[in-house]
Amino acid sequence: MGKGSKPHIDIYLWLLQIIIVLALASLVIIWVCLHPKTPTYTILDFYIPALDDSNNSTVNRNSTIIFNLQISNPNKGIGIYYDQANVSIQQAGNQDIGGSFIPCFYQGHKKSTRREVTVNALEQFWKTDLNSTLVDLILRLKTEVRYTILGRKTKHHMVNLEGHVSIGSDGKLVEIILWLSLRPQSPTYTITDFSIPSLDNQNQNTTSSVISNNSNSTVSLVLKIKNPNKDYSIYFDDINMKLYHGSDALGVTTIKAYKQDKKENENFPRTIDADGPLRNVLREILKNGTTELRVGLDTKIRFKIWGRKTKHHGVQLDGRVPIGKDGKISGKNKGIKLHKRSKK
Known part of the structure; x- marks a missing residue:
């Protein structure tokens, strides 16, 4: 009885192998169908x-x-x-x-x-x-x-x-x-965090002490850069960021040249030393409870397509950042997206 059942087991194993092969072939066909080539x-x-x-x-x-x-x-x-x-x-x-x-x-x-x-x-x-x-x-x-x-x-x-x-x-x-x-999509640039440490409520004693305090004249921010392309990496030249209050430049910072892989996000914490010009900002915030700063960004990028780098593409962006009395982004803004700079 045991010997007679062995041929049946071999047949079952053979059928199982056929089923597995057909299933794998079906999966390949379905994958190809679900991933058609672009015209x-x-x-x-x-x-x-x-x-x-x-x-x-x-x-x-x-x-x-x-x-x-x-x-x-x-x-x-x-x-x-x-x-x-x-x-x-x-x-x-x-x-x-x-x-x-x-x-x-x-x-x-x-x-x-x-x-x-x-x-x-x-x-x-x-x-x-x-x-x-x-x-x-x-x-x-x-x-x-x-x-x-x-x-x-x-x-x-x-x-x-x-x-x-x-x-x-x-x-x-x-x-x-x-x-x-x-045509590759341009990367996106977003200010996800912004603060003026000297306006931290825990450090504020009096209006005059905040304005006269020279121990902390810095502005802190975080820039998030996202590559939306699923097939192309991006090569960034040095990224220069400048902070403005009205027409007055408060300070600058630089993100060194780097490569960003496809579908990748990068966060860059940066500190800008505003020193003297920051006092006017502090006065306006303490007087009105709010102010608006502007972040300018300049760089050049190249895309890597099919193993080759494209020519340089210039990037000139601006973003307006509303600041509350706590020195942070005011309102319900979760982030300030930078947009193409106006030619005016």
């Missing part, structure tokens, strides 16, 4: 008719920029629904030239689609020196897509892209980056 965008050609001396047609006198974009779905068995894509063109220095859009459409698996895009350039663009050897332009595209997996549509996925092209004096393409690269 690719290729600039096939780029043309500014007004710069082409060989073109004597009326189009030569208009203000259009024309380019062809190839959009490819690299996924097998997965279709893509594209929302309207907004396209913009900028010149070096982030000067806007014009924009256009690509209407919504559906694309089957392993398919490629070509779209011609025409942009009516702003008047300022034609006033620049377009007869120079090269004109460097930046093309940006933003849209959302949904994938069809096993007959069902996924949630929307953001597509944010950037490509660089160089145009010759004849208005035709000289140099092209074929594949528009995924």
